[in-house]
Amino acid sequence: MISVAVQPRAARLTLLVLLTAATRAALVSLGEALSTGVFVACLGAIVLLEARPAVGEKGWSMRWSLVAGGVVGAVLVAPSVGNGLSGRALSDFWVWGSVAAVVAALEEIVIRGWLQPSWSAERGPVAGLMVAAAVFAVIHLPRYGIVALPLDFGVGLAIGGLRLVSGRVLPCAVAHVVADWGAWFLA
Amino acid sequence: MTRRGGRRTARGALGGLAVVAGLVLAAVLRAWLPSPPVYDGLVLPQQPYDYVSPPPNLSSSNVQPSSGEATFPVQNGKVAGGGVETDDRQAIAFFGLDAVHVSASAVSVKLRIDPVTNPPPWPAGWQIHGNVYKFSGVEQPSGAPAAVTSFQITLRYPPGPFQSLWFYDGTTWHELSTKKAPNGDPFAGATLTAFGEAGAGAPRGAQGDTIITILARLAETYGLLAFIIVFGVVAVVQEIRRRRKKA
DSSP: OOOOOOOHHHHHHHHHHHHHHHHHHHHGGGOHHHHHHHHHHHHHHHHHHHOOOOOSOOOOOHHHHHHHHHHHHHHHHGGGGGGOBOOOOHHHHHHHHHHHHHHHHHHHIIIIIIIHHHHHHHHOHHHHHHHHHHHHHHHTHHHHOGGGHHHHHHHHHHHHHHHHHHSOSHHHHHHHHHHHHHHHHBO | OOHHHHHHHHHHHHHHHHHHHHHHHHHHHHTTSSSOOOSSSOOOOOOOOOOSSOOGGGTTTOOOOOOEEEEEEEETTEEOOEEEEOTTSSEEEEEOTTOEEOOTTOSEEEEEEEEOSSOOOOOTTEEEEEEEEEEEEEEETTOOBOEESOEEEEEEOOSSOOOEEEEEOSSOEEEOOOEEOSTTOSEEEEEESSSEEEEEEEETTOOOOOHHHHHHHHHHHHHHHHHHHHHHHHHHHHHHHHHHHHO
8 A cells, every 4th residue: 555644735735736727727728718717716715715824934024025026037037138029019918917917926825825835844845845846837837838847847946945035925926927027028 | 043043044045046046947948938938827919910011000000020031051962951930920931851952053042931012812702811921942052943842831810810821823822721720829830832922811701800709808808807806805805804803
């Protein structure tokens, strides 16, 4: 008999996140709005159901969190700057940008806010960092394909590292949103 | 240093290392992707289509489409395979090994894609949808035209009715067996067996956007935003209730 000695919360959270991503992938053929809406709803449900008060973790101040997140996001966007601007209209950005910000924030709350600390508590910070980065890469696999998997893992490592350094989710969410928004404006 | 302080320092060091390693990895791997990635699983809307002859409502903002060119070496009488794309990525061609045929004196072949300013008239009952592109190849250094057995093209088409790609062989247009990209991406591919001109076509009088399709698109875009706002409000209310209960 094989026994997996993993505490329930980390594994359960990981499973929930992966199931959420799988559901989104299954619904893509029915439209971007529906699949993303269900994804947001499922992440929101995880946020509501799995909420736990943070205990004994001191994080950076709001100002440092915003600065650090902005810097990491800008560094993620930097390699695309040389390609010039995309030409996408600013007037169309607001809706897309809002949706991207909400999805990014929810992903960060669930993955960096709860999943990573859960694995860290049960298996140590290296495991937490690696599992969170792997989950981050895998949930985007259906949309962006295998070619983006290593990149998403690298970005997951950077943002996960930011979580460890700062002790907060806010800089992770800021970095994620800045990187997403940069993709709109850059070619 | 206390045990807890030491643990915190170790976590900080691990986090710093992960940030640097992740950013370096991301910078290196970014070069593999044709456009900046999004990390949400969202799809970026396409950049505006660059028309040779834009519709009147887009004429002020239109950018003229670009050309593309690539030079392939001839080795042992065979032309290496590869791809050519226009700078705006609206037209792409892929050539397999030895698909392009050249004379014995050729040392390389220059393959080009150019938007056509005055395309030949379309067959009765059909209308052009987007630009027509000319695919051509010339030997180097002679400048003689090269021949080709087959190659794959991918054309982007603008919003509106689209049915298939067409090929103009110098005398008439031929409808091509066309494969559309999945997920509504506005790209279509086909195989050409000669150099010439190709473009996207639609039956004349085909319906573009109707009030229903416009409403559906608006619902798709703003419906999602409304859904997210409603859900966000619910989440905030839940959080406030939880904190009040805790207090």
